[in-house]
Amino acid sequence: MTAAQADHARARTQFREMPEGLKLDTPRVEDGAAIWRIARDSKTLDLNSSYSYLLWCRDFAATSVVARGDDGDPVGFITxxxxxxxxxxxxxxxxAVDHAQRGRGLAAALLDGLTARxxxxxxxxxIETTISPDxxxxxxxxxxxxxxxxxTVEKEVLFDAGLFPDxxxxxxxxxxxxxxxxPAPRS
Known part of the structure; x- marks a missing residue:
């Protein structure tokens, strides 16, 4: 094994594995309603319109990811x-992760899978994201x-509370x- 192959093997082991019974997939338009429900039921996300989740699944599927259960329905997502x-x-x-799937490392596995892709x-x-302090x-x-x-992680306030109209x-x-x-070798 070369040094590069060893580095690759170590990098791969740093990625979270998908929890048993779930698979990583690209969202489809027909997933929009389920993704909207997961976001709504999270009680922590700013809920967008159901229409926006349909558009997200159409226009930003390549930069988003869903976890599917055995039945093929989304149980978690990242947009x-x-x-x-x-x-x-x-x-x-x-x-967001469906309540029944929480505590299994699914959000970390989704994030690792999306960024690997x-x-x-x-x-x-x-990557960039915004997070409220709570x-x-x-x-x-x-x-x-x-x-x-x-x-490394750099943090700074992007949008002060006073900017939000609501x-x-x-x-x-x-x-x-x-x-x-x-993490993947190029062919």
């Missing part, structure tokens, strides 16, 4: 997109992701995580 003015950055918009595309070097689970998810992958919204803290490395 993301490439920043138009920073094409080397994948923005993670929302992460995203870094296969030349140029993706980092969202402990997301803070832990993204901090542990960075630690697992040997990436009042009562906490500030959104921007997490910049990178650099990301491509």
């Amino acid at each position: 993301g997109y490439i920043r138009p003015d920073h094409p080397q950055t994948l923005v993670v918009w929302q992460v 995203a870094t296969e595309e030349p140029g993706i070097e980092r 969202n402990t689970a997301s803070n832990r998810l993204f901090t542990s992701y960075a630690e697992r992958h040997g990436a 009042g009562g919204h906490e500030p959104e803290v921007l997490y910049r995580i990178g650099p990301l490395t491509d």
Whole structure:
């Protein structure tokens, strides 16, 4: 085994495996309703319109991911997109896991799977996400992701609470995580 192969093997073991009975997949338009329900039932995400989740599954499927149960229905998801003015950055918009699947490491496995796929595309070097200060689970998810992958995390307030027109919204803290490395060898 060469040094490069050994590095690759070590990098692969750092990725979270999908929990038993679940598989990683690209979202389809017909998944939009289930993704909307998972987001709604999370009670932590800002819920977008059901229409927006349908559009997300159509227009941003390549930068998003779902976990499917044995029946093929989504039980968790991550929506993301490439920043138009920073094409080397994948923005993670929302992460949610069905209540029955929580505590199995699914969110981490989804994030690892999505970023592994995203870094296969030349140029993706980092991820960004925003997290409100009271969202402990997301803070832990993204901090542990960075630690697992040997990436740095930079944090700063992106949107102050006063910018939100509906009042009562906490500030959104921007997490910049990178650099990301491509875990898969190129052929």
